[in-house]
Structures are given as structure tokens and as C-alpha cells.
Amino acid sequence: MNCTELALKEFLVTAKINTYAGDGVLCASLRLNSKDLHYNEGNLLYIDYYFGSADFIGEEVVFENQKPIWGMNYYGKMLIDEIPSGFSSPKSGYLSQYNLYFQFTITGYAKLLEPNVVDTNEAVKQMEQLARRYSPQQINWRFNPIILSIKGENEPIPDNFASARLKVFEALCRDISSFGVNRCTISFLCLYKKVEQRMKESKFTYLIPSQQQQIELVSQFVEIADKYGVTIYTCTSPIIEGVPGVKKGHCIDGAYLGALFGKRASHAKDAWQRKECGCTRSKDIGAYSGQSCGHGCLYCYAR
Known part of the structure; x- marks a missing residue:
């Protein structure tokens, strides 16, 4: 050779x-x-x-x-390290050639909404492990979609749906910020037809907040986030982008990724996304067919 x-x-x-x-x-x-x-x-x-x-x-x-x-x-399992808890963390040896950035959703909903999602406390531990293996700056915590309900909460407050969500958010802010993750993306539930139908079939009732209610609630999210040094970003949510303390989000953020990894990345808007979407150009290696998610979330638009 x-x-x-x-x-x-x-x-x-x-x-x-x-x-x-x-x-x-x-x-x-x-x-x-x-x-x-x-x-x-x-x-x-x-x-x-x-x-x-x-x-x-x-x-x-x-x-x-x-x-x-x-x-x-x-084979897929070659690319991961098995952690005793059952969490599969990317194997740093193989993936060290790539710049990794993680979108990590933790919402703290009840099993009715997220039947097969890992326990919230365990999810926080998983995120902490990623933060320690890579860096907190390489993780974006997603607290979305925001759904105001009784049955969707583990500790519901029947006369105040919003208070239950705020309570969960504060607990997660406290825990997640403790290991340095300080970016959080939020958005309210987007009712695609199939999602709405799925909700009806499951007899799941929820409150659809008005624009003013959304603004007022997000202001409370910001107040909580500020206490823990967390910055809130939106995801295709022009209504709440004007709330003081909220920044327009980019799930794929060329400017941030370029600054984070010291390499060039496109800053141009991805023309194939929704008008309100802030994502920059990228190549998607995922697919809706041939790959499955077993979480079974009631609100998922991809199901």
C-alpha cells in the first residue's frame, strides 16, 4: 500500500x-x-x-x-457509548471530527402528552452529561411547545393553567442553568390539522391563549429566566418576539455556529422554511421516512 x-x-x-x-x-x-x-x-x-x-x-x-x-x-450502535442509565451519548472519539450542536427538548409534561419520553429528572441528567462532555454552549434547551392544560401537567393547577407551566419552567431553569446551559427556545403549540385531530381523539382539552395572554405569559417566563441567567429565544413566533428580553431564535443559526466553532457558516435565511422561520441555510441529513421516533408525543407535527 x-x-x-x-x-x-x-x-x-x-x-x-x-x-x-x-x-x-x-x-x-x-x-x-x-x-x-x-x-x-x-x-x-x-x-x-x-x-x-x-x-x-x-x-x-x-x-x-x-x-x-x-x-x-x-451499525448505529457503533456510534454511541452506552451509559448505565440507558442514555446513549455520542461517542466523542468517532464524532470528534465534527462540530456538534444539540437541540435538547425538556418540557416536563405528563405521560398523556409525552407517553414514552424519559423522566424529566433523567433528561436533565442526560443534558448535564452532554454539557460536561462537550460544552454548555453547544446545547440549546427547548421548552416547547407551550401547552396550557390540566391533564398535560404532572402537578396541575386547575384554576390557573399558566401557573403550572411557569412552575415547571422555573424548576428546569434552576437545574439546567446550574451546569451552564443558558439558551432556551420557546413557542406556543402550533395546531396542525393532524395534531388537532389527535388531541380530539385523545379527549385532551387545553387553553388557546390570546395574543395578549401569550405576551403576558412570556413576560413571566423572561422574569424567571433572568433570575438564572437564561436567555429566551423564540421559534417562528412573531407575536412574542417583541416581548422585552426575548430574542428571535434560529434553530440553525449560522452566525452563532460560526462564532462557536471558529468556522464559516451561511448567514443567509433558508428559503425553504416558513416565512417566520429564522433558520439559516443548511443541509438536512434526517428524514421522516425510514427513521422513527418512539416518543409518541401527542403534539408532534411529524407523526
């Missing part, structure tokens, strides 16, 4: 970046039901035979002058 170990390592990093993020060039599929991506540089050729499925199964091979010199089978 003429390719040195260092040259192979550098080639693999470049090849993975150019294929794993969805930029790879499709080539003729060599194996049944596989989706093959390739990247070549000089006399080196990298092929990722991706078999799909929720288990993330495939094989990577590097050829030098058309002869295989390196190969690896992969």
Missing part, C-alpha cells in the same frame, strides 16, 4: 464530511437495496454502502488504484 496511515486518516475525514452530510455523489448500487455514495481524490476512492433502515447499517471501503486498502462495517 502506497498510501500512508496519516494520508488515509486525512482522506477518510474529508470523505466522511463530503458524504455523511448528504453531499456525496451517488454511484451505481453494487449491493441489493443499498444506497451508495462515493468520494474520490487522486488515486483514492471512498464508497459508503448505506443500507438504510432505522438501525443505520452500512459499510465503508477505501480503494487505492481500484484495490481495497481499508474497510469498516457500521
